[in-house]
Amino acid sequence: MKNLLPALFGFILALSIAHTSLGQDCNLSIRGKVIHLENNQPIYSAYIWLEEINSGTLTDENGNFQLKGLCPGQYTLKIQYLGHKEIIESINLSSSPFNKTYRMEEESLELSGVEIHGHKDAIQTTTAVTALYGEALFEARGENLGESLKRIAGVTTFSTGNSIAKPVIHGLHSNRIMILNNGIRLEGQQWGAEHAPEIDPFIADEITVIKGAETVRFGPEAMGGVILVNPGELPVKKEHTTNLYVLGASNGRMGNINMTHTGGSGKIPGLGYRIQTSAKKAGNIKSPDYYQGNTGLSELNFSGTLGYTSKKLGVEGYYSYFNTELGILRDSHTGNLSDLQEIIANGRPFTDAEFTYDLINPKQVVTHHLVKLKSHYHLNPNWKANIQYGFQMNNRKEFDKRRGDLNERASLDLELFTNTLDIFIDHTHVNAFSGTWGLNLIQQANNNVPGTGVTPLIPNYDMLNLGLYGMEKYSKGPFELEAGARFDIRSVSTARYIQEELETADLSYRNFTAFLGAYYQISEKLEFSSNIGSAWRPPNVNELFSQGLHHGAAAVEIGDQNLESEKSLKWVSSLEYSGKKSLFEITVYANKIKNYIYLNPTGETYSSLRGTFNVYEYLQANAMFYGLDFSGSYEFSEQISGYVKGAITRAKNLDEDNFFPFIPSDRMDWGLSYSFGKDGKKNKVTLSNQLVAKQKREPDFDLAPAPPAYALFGIGYMKKMTIGQNKLNAGIQVNNIFNTSYKEYMNRFRYFTDDIGRNIQLKINYQF
Amino acid sequence: MRLFNRLSVIALLSLSFGFLSCESEDPVMENEGEVITDVNLNFTELDDSGNPVGLTFTFNASDSEGIEIGGSPVVQTVTLTKGKTYRMEIEVKNTIENEDITEEILEEAAEHQFYFLGTAFVGSSAPLTYIYDDESGELIGVRGIVTVEEFPGFNNAEMRIVLRHDLDKNYPGADDPNFENFVLAGGETDLDIRFPLVLE
Numbered sequence: 001m002k003n004l005l006p007a008l009f010g011f012i013l014a015l016s017i018a019h020t021s022l023g024q025d026c027n028l029s030i031r032g033k034v035i036h037l038e039n040n041q042p043i044y045s046a047y048i049w050l051e052e053i054n055s056g057t058l059t060d061e062n063g064n065f066q067l068k069g070l071c072p073g074q075y076t077l078k079i080q081y082l083g084h085k086e087i088i089e090s091i092n093l094s095s096s097p098f099n100k101t102y103r104m105e106e107e108s109l110e111l112s113g114v115e116i117h118g119h120k121d122a123i124q125t126t127t128a129v130t131a132l133y134g135e136a137l138f139e140a141r142g143e144n145l146g147e148s149l150k151r152i153a154g155v156t157t158f159s160t161g162n163s164i165a166k167p168v169i170h171g172l173h174s175n176r177i178m179i180l181n182n183g184i185r186l187e188g189q190q191w192g193a194e195h196a197p198e199i200d201p202f203i204a205d206e207i208t209v210i211k212g213a214e215t216v217r218f219g220p221e222a223m224g225g226v227i228l229v230n231p232g233e234l235p236v237k238k239e240h241t242t243n244l245y246v247l248g249a250s251n252g253r254m255g256n257i258n259m260t261h262t263g264g265s266g267k268i269p270g271l272g273y274r275i276q277t278s279a280k281k282a283g284n285i286k287s288p289d290y291y292q293g294n295t296g297l298s299e300l301n302f303s304g305t306l307g308y309t310s311k312k313l314g315v316e317g318y319y320s321y322f323n324t325e326l327g328i329l330r331d332s333h334t335g336n337l338s339d340l341q342e343i344i345a346n347g348r349p350f351t352d353a354e355f356t357y358d359l360i361n362p363k364q365v366v367t368h369h370l371v372k373l374k375s376h377y378h379l380n381p382n383w384k385a386n387i388q389y390g391f392q393m394n395n396r397k398e399f400d401k402r403r404g405d406l407n408e409r410a411s412l413d414l415e416l417f418t419n420t421l422d423i424f425i426d427h428t429h430v431n432a433f434s435g436t437w438g439l440n441l442i443q444q445a446n447n448n449v450p451g452t453g454v455t456p457l458i459p460n461y462d463m464l465n466l467g468l469y470g471m472e473k474y475s476k477g478p479f480e481l482e483a484g485a486r487f488d489i490r491s492v493s494t495a496r497y498i499q500e501e502l503e504t505a506d507l508s509y510r511n512f513t514a515f516l517g518a519y520y521q522i523s524e525k526l527e528f529s530s531n532i533g534s535a536w537r538p539p540n541v542n543e544l545f546s547q548g549l550h551h552g553a554a555a556v557e558i559g560d561q562n563l564e565s566e567k568s569l570k571w572v573s574s575l576e577y578s579g580k581k582s583l584f585e586i587t588v589y590a591n592k593i594k595n596y597i598y599l600n601p602t603g604e605t606y607s608s609l610r611g612t613f614n615v616y617e618y619l620q621a622n623a624m625f626y627g628l629d630f631s632g633s634y635e636f637s638e639q640i641s642g643y644v645k646g647a648i649t650r651a652k653n654l655d656e657d658n659f660f661p662f663i664p665s666d667r668m669d670w671g672l673s674y675s676f677g678k679d680g681k682k683n684k685v686t687l688s689n690q691l692v693a694k695q696k697r698e699p700d701f702d703l704a705p706a707p708p709a710y711a712l713f714g715i716g717y718m719k720k721m722t723i724g725q726n727k728l729n730a731g732i733q734v735n736n737i738f739n740t741s742y743k744e745y746m747n748r749f750r751y752f753t754d755d756i757g758r759n760i761q762l763k764i765n766y767q768f
Numbered sequence: 769m770r771l772f773n774r775l776s777v778i779a780l781l782s783l784s785f786g787f788l789s790c791e792s793e794d795p796v797m798e799n800e801g802e803v804i805t806d807v808n809l810n811f812t813e814l815d816d817s818g819n820p821v822g823l824t825f826t827f828n829a830s831d832s833e834g835i836e837i838g839g840s841p842v843v844q845t846v847t848l849t850k851g852k853t854y855r856m857e858i859e860v861k862n863t864i865e866n867e868d869i870t871e872e873i874l875e876e877a878a879e880h881q882f883y884f885l886g887t888a889f890v891g892s893s894a895p896l897t898y899i900y901d902d903e904s905g906e907l908i909g910v911r912g913i914v915t916v917e918e919f920p921g922f923n924n925a926e927m928r929i930v931l932r933h934d935l936d937k938n939y940p941g942a943d944d945p946n947f948e949n950f951v952l953a954g955g956e957t958d959l960d961i962r963f964p965l966v967l968e
Binding site for chain 1: 790791792793794795796797798799800801802804805807829830831840841869872873875876933934936951952953954956957958959960961
């Protein structure tokens with residue numbers, strides 16, 4: 001690994017040098033990129049014409065074009081695209097190749113039936129970005145967000161059983177990555193290992209993962225990466241579509257239904273809406289040899305959007321509601337250390353559960369409301385003003401097995417209110433520059449709802465964060481350079497009772513972050529991007545103030561009020577090759593984190609009448625995360641294609657020269673597909689194999705050693721049909737065909753049970 | 769510009785709505801209803817026909833702060849006389865909230881059971897024998913009969929008392945008060961105390 005990074009960089013450098021030194025005689029070229037002035041989105045199939053030689057070309061999906069074999073001289077370049085103003089430019093081609101980015105402005109002529117375009121704010125970044133959509137997203141339907149994202153190389157999960165999965169990007173999770181629900185940073189109780197993101201993946205028609213440090217753009221905590229859960233565009237003219245999903249799974253006897261209806265108004269052009277609702281119910285999960293007691297869940301979600309777009313103004317209102325009730329494996333809840341050690345030694349739950357949908361304690365009940373109001377206004381073709389406001393209310397109730405009436409009461413009951421306000425200005429100029437300048441305000445209040453009968457784990461607090469940022473991008477044809485900076489100030493004030501004494505604390509943090517990134521389209525088939533960015537994360541309230549027993553985990557956790565903010569510097573580079581038959585992408589990264597906060601076992605035990613407990617404390621150390629992800633596919637013939645993807649992550653504690661716990665082990669996935677059938681009736685069979693290595697880089701202390709390596713096999717059949725105007729997608733997937741017993745290192749329940757056994761899923765999607 | 773005015777009004781309204789309704793509340797002290805601070809073992813000597821003789825005497829284990837981090841538990845030494853039989857009643861209390869947890873245990877008798885372990889109870893030469901003798905007839909261990917060997921192999925031993933919660937009482941072996949593999953019956957431990965035992 002150590003030798004690979006410089007080698008790769010050298011390779012790229014050599015390539016680009018080789019490329020620029022080609023300018024000899026009639027070997028000159030004109031390379032350009034055509035994008036929308038309005039939103040920097042590439043324009044596909046724009047018409048490029050060079051008058052003098054009576055020859056032309058069309059732009060590709062990325063808006064790129066290239067005219068080769070030109071002699072030195074004077075040329076007139078014409079760019080045309082329907083509904084956009086023509087661009088005519090004279091170019092004096094002398095000895096070096098010519099590169100430029102062209103931004104096309106929409107025609108303001110009042111043609112009959114002027115098209116109003118829906119707005120989709122794409123993420124413009126030079127960092128490595130991977131999205132999940134279409135067929136891949138269909139295959140992921142029915143899974144929670146974390147599980148769905150495992151399809152992306154470099155993304156794994158940190159999970160607690162099968163229903164709680166937190167996405168892990170390049171080894172980082174929880175408060176070190178950020179999830180955006182339709183543009184609003186999701187603010188839940190993400191600090192907890194057993195706190196899953198409060199979001200329904202069905203709201204999205206595309207889920208994007210940004211693998212770089214994006215604090216400048218999105219605010220503190222976006223250290224390891226960002227996940228964008230984005231609904232599709234709203235229609236701007238009269239049209240109605242309904243998207244229905246019916247899903248079932250044999251393991252856990254899961255049923256899941258989702259309906260999304262999108263409509264556009266006929267009377268008011270530009271007015272559109274979307275309503276979406278989903279419900280899910282699952283019972284006890286089965287490992288190959290036994291049922292896992294109390295592992296069912298039920299979910300009920302809703303979201304609605306109303307939007308209006310005109311030539312200059314866009315307004316959008318959005319509401320989403322997430323509600324889940326999920327059981328926690330009964331035997332994972334232990335009374336003291338010896339209980340915990342007994343079940344770990346046993347390797348599986350003591351009780352033989354049966355199948356049921358009923359949930360008992362311990363369980364979690366979580367609701368999340370999110371309201372978003374967004375508006376943008378085009379001041380002129382080059383400047384756009386935006387305002388976005390979000391309100392969120394998160395309620396998390398955790399129930400433990402308790403005596404008497406207390407069993408009906410939550411032992412943790414937290415209410416978190418968050419207001420976010422973003423005001424920013426986008427500019428795109430016909431010249432090479434575009435950028436964003438803005439301010440971002442986050443205000444948060446956390447309450448412990450009284451009446452739990454347990455001294456709260458974290459205090460009540462108020463938080464206020466103000467950020468000011470700016471970033472600019474310089475584009476020149478196949479080359480883009482981007483830089484940005486941000487300044488944040490945050491204040492936190494907390495209050496709680498410790499043994500009848502009111503204890504308050506006022507803390508403040510300030511930080512400066514910046515990034516620099518570049519993108520280069522080396523050739524038609526090869527793209528390279530590189531980004532280096534700093535990020536920061538203030539310590540979380542639980543890291544600062546935890547003091548006491550973590551119920552069920554048989555651990556006493558001690559926070560430290562003097563913890564400093566984590567600061568990181570992440571460098572990500574990515575090389576992408578897209579040929580006719582093959583696609584290949586490799587991403588390498590290095591992320592150095594100063595003051596990385598981690599929970600460290602002190603080696604001491606604490607004893608009470610209940611027994612003894614391990615004591616953990618929050619410490620800080622310098623950390624280094626590095627690794628690579630790759631993914632590729634190849635079409636052997638029209639019928640047969642193959643894919644491969646994988647990831648390697650390394651994480652070291654530089655101070656102690658040892659390893660951090662819960663870092664994903666090396667893994668890869670590969671498979672072969674056979675497609676048959678004609679247009680309008682396509683079939684595909686996919687065989688897949690997942691290989692996961694044993695985590696050999698274990699921390700000095702762990703409750704149990706890392707589980708052995710495992711291999712899982714899967715088979716899927718998918719049928720795509722067009723029935724008149726309607727579309728039908730149906731699929732059957734069998735995961736873990738051989739019902740292999742295995743344990744995943746990143747699953748906290750590996751201490752207590754085998755992972756999920758064979759699972760047969762049926763997925764039907766009808767669009768009408 | 770009219771649009772702009774409208775926008776700013778919307779923005780202001782939404783701001784005032786949100787930011788006003790959003791300040792944390794003052795913290796409230798919680799009644800730690802579940803904490804166990806005191807466990808008393810009340811011994812009453814029984815005669816040959818099972819009638820109480822003399823005064824009841826008590827040995828205590830306490831932890832003033834319950835489960836919270838801080839103090840460590842204080843456990844008294846249990847002193848019993850060789851060859852005698854006692855009724856042992858266990859009292860479980862939360863002195864912080866002044867609650868008698870024994871009542872709750874009896875109310876949820878089906879979910880609770882005490883086990884009596886350690887060198888005092890387990891092994892062929894164990895000096896003590898325990899029999900469940902709960903009022904309801906269910907095996908709980910809140911009340912039981914302890915018999916001390918007349919000629920025990922040793923005079924010092926450890927009485928380990930474990931309270932299990934949410935166990936399967938029908939699990940084979942769970943009816944044995946000296947069931948060492950109590951974890952097999954499921955549930956979790958609410959109490960795990962080791963009393964030193966001295967026999968006189």
